[in-house]
Amino acid sequence: MTWSCDTCLAWHTSHSPHRAVAAGHHGPIDHVPAIITREAAPGDFDRYFDEAFQELSPESRHLRFFTAIRELPDNVRARLADVDGYRNAAVVAFDAAVMLPDHPEGKAIGVARWMTGDDGPPELSITVIDEYQGMGVGARLMDALLALARKRGVQRIIADVLRENTGMRTLINRYRAVVQRSGDPLVVRYRIDV
Ligand SMILES: CC(C)(COP(=O)(O)OP(=O)(O)OC[C@H]1O[C@@H](n2cnc3c(N)ncnc32)[C@H](O)[C@@H]1OP(=O)(O)O)[C@@H](O)C(=O)NCCC(=O)NCCS
Numbered sequence: 001m002t003w004s005c006d007t008c009l010a011w012h013t014s015h016s017p018h019r020a021v022a023a024g025h026h027g028p029i030d031h032v033p034a035i036i037t038r039e040a041a042p043g044d045f046d047r048y049f050d051e052a053f054q055e056l057s058p059e060s061r062h063l064r065f066f067t068a069i070r071e072l073p074d075n076v077r078a079r080l081a082d083v084d085g086y087r088n089a090a091v092v093a094f095d096a097a098v099m100l101p102d103h104p105e106g107k108a109i110g111v112a113r114w115m116t117g118d119d120g121p122p123e124l125s126i127t128v129i130d131e132y133q134g135m136g137v138g139a140r141l142m143d144a145l146l147a148l149a150r151k152r153g154v155q156r157i158i159a160d161v162l163r164e165n166t167g168m169r170t171l172i173n174r175y176r177a178v179v180q181r182s183g184d185p186l187v188v189r190y191r192i193d194v
Pocket of ligand 1: 059060061063064124125126127128129132133134135136137138139140159160161165166167168170171
């Protein structure tokens with residue numbers, strides 16, 4: 001079956017539009033994934049970010065960045081690319097079952113990170129591209145990120161999550177997250193004691 005995607009304006013084959021609406025704008029994958037995770041290195045951002053960002057629906061961009069942005073401002077890109085493994089660290093997930101030129105580890109399908117600001121505990125964020133959502137990738141990334149945080153001596157992480165984001169709120173509740181005041185009625189702030 002061939003159908004046109006309202007979001008990316010491309011024609012897709014094989015997925016039904018009804019499944020696509022349920023699972024993300026490109027529909028669910030139609031193979032068995034081989035999910036692996038590893039700590040992000042400087043350079044991963046330039047290599048993988050743009051293509052993964054293109055695979056996020058407007059809704060996922062809205063849930064992640066609190067606005068359905070089409071492009072990230074340069075200062076935000078620079079912040080996200082700046083991983084030192086301590087103040088700012090990230091874990092990347094790949095599907096090793098997908099063979100792509102110049103991607104020896106497979107297709108980049110998600111990232112979880114903490115970023116430390118001028119004050120307060122580091123802040124967690126996590127993104128899985130639409131066609132892999134709901135398959136356990138987010139949980140794998142959370143497990144790997146919290147294991148890394150323990151290794152690096154991080155004791156507390158906070159996460160600001162849009163109240164409407166049931167997926168992320170379900171996921172974070174699995175990690176005994178404590179709800180704190182966020183100061184914004186649209187945002188729930190969680191604290192995880194690592
Ligand atoms: C939120 C997000 C990271 C979750 O990742 P995921 O790979 O889809 O989640 P998983 O498949 O690992 O699911 C983890 C748990 O959340 C639940 N869940 C996932 N999506 C859900 C949804 N939309 N509604 C309700 N529960 C949901 C799963 O059922 C699972 O719970 P269970 O183990 O009790 O069954 C992912 O959907 C995403 O990137 N969303 C867009 C960006 C975003 O919201 N980022 C968070 C901003 S901080």
